[in-house]
């Protein structure tokens with residue numbers, strides 16, 4: 579496993595912290611490792627009628643946004659109606675998957691570029707959104723197909 583893939587990531591999911599390696603991030607997304615009940619009402623989801631709305635943010639230990647080693651990806655799974663009722667603000671980003679990610683998703687076979695992009699692109703999107711909207715910005719990334 580390349581060194582980059584063995585990097586341990588601490589992903590915050592509600593009040594839980596789930597430690598994974600960067601190389602497993604794509605696999606863990608596919609296998610529901612980041613699924614949870616709604617972080618607001620604690621109820622399950624009922625897709626497709628009521629799918630989870632998954633938003634992302636970055637948190638910084640000791641309020642140090644300049645130090646990447648203290649940066650944590652935070653995942654929120656919530657019902658859309660709970661987001662609306664709680665007036666939670668987020669930035670909606672529509673994006674096309676990069677070709678390697680699209681191929682990996684369609685084939686369910688991972689590849690090194692997809693493993694890298696599936697983590698790096700959301701982080702880069704969050705950094706850009708935070709730069710414009712503030713440190714507490716959440717993003718909701720909507721995928722469009724790219725074949």
Ligand SMILES: [Zn+2]
Pocket residue numbers: 616617618619620621656657660
């Ligand atoms: Zn809810």
